[in-house]
Amino acid sequence: xxxxxxxxxxxxxxxxxxxxxxxxxxxxxxxxxxxxxxxxxxxxxxxxxxxxxxxxxxxxxxxxxxxxxxxxxxxxxxxxxxxxxxxxxxxxxxxxxxxxxxxxxxxxxxxxxxxxxxxxxxxxxxxxxxxxxxxxxxxxxxxxxxxxxxxxxxxxxxxxxxxxxxxxxxxxxxxxxxxxxxxxxxxxxxxxxxxxxxxxxxxxxxxxxxxxx
Numbered sequence: 001x002x003x004x005x006x007x008x009x010x011x012x013x014x015x016x017x018x019x020x021x022x023x024x025x026x027x028x029x030x031x032x033x034x035x036x037x038x039x040x041x042x043x044x045x046x047x048x049x050x051x052x053x054x055x056x057x058x059x060x061x062x063x064x065x066x067x068x069x070x071x072x073x074x075x076x077x078x079x080x081x082x083x084x085x086x087x088x089x090x091x092x093x094x095x096x097x098x099x100x101x102x103x104x105x106x107x108x109x110x111x112x113x114x115x116x117x118x119x120x121x122x123x124x125x126x127x128x129x130x131x132x133x134x135x136x137x138x139x140x141x142x143x144x145x146x147x148x149x150x151x152x153x154x155x156x157x158x159x160x161x162x163x164x165x166x167x168x169x170x171x172x173x174x175x176x177x178x179x180x181x182x183x184x185x186x187x188x189x190x191x192x193x194x195x196x197x198x199x200x201x202x203x204x205x206x207x208x209x210x211x212x213x
Contacts, residue, residue: 032113044131068208078197
């Protein structure tokens with residue numbers, strides 16, 4: 001859910017769905033997003049599972065260490081975003097991708113969807129943490145694949161559900177809602193990010209402290 005609630009990918013899919021060919025563009029972005037998320041999580045889970053077969057205790061400690069490190073990173077990022085917050089009444093800065101995404105070709109949208117996962121300083125540590133947790137759980141290959149699939153599906157809800165809604169309802173009928181959502185997300189981008197990072201830091205550090213028990 002932390003990945004699903006990342007504001008920048010939500011802004012991206014909303015803008016894509018407001019383009020001239022919304023369903024096609026949304027599908028391209030979703031393919032890149034889901035594909036990159038599934039591959040990255042699967043690779044981390046597979047690597048952790050291989051390590052756990054040889055040394056289960058070390059693998060569990062490694063998972064706790066990863067979560068602790070990710071929690072500390074998120075705490076640092078939360079402080080950084082708080083210090084960079086706009087002054088009261090000042091408009092928040094717009095992400096660079098916002099003004100370019102509607103002009104991208106289909107292959108570029110696929111790459112953008114993948115980059116939204118792999119190049120995001122908030123998402124990649126979560127993928128690493130989730131993959132290591134799944135891989136270190138001592139599951140058989142089938143349940144590992146199932147766990148990765150569930151993780152990817154939940155993490156993709158805010159990309160897939162708007163796309164499904166536009167495909168079912170239609171672009172014209174969805175336009176006003178999408179525009180309102182875009183305005184709200186861009187206005188509250190920094191606040192959402194700070195709250196999300198703070199909650200994640202507390203949860204991940206709490207989980208990582210199992211290393212010292």
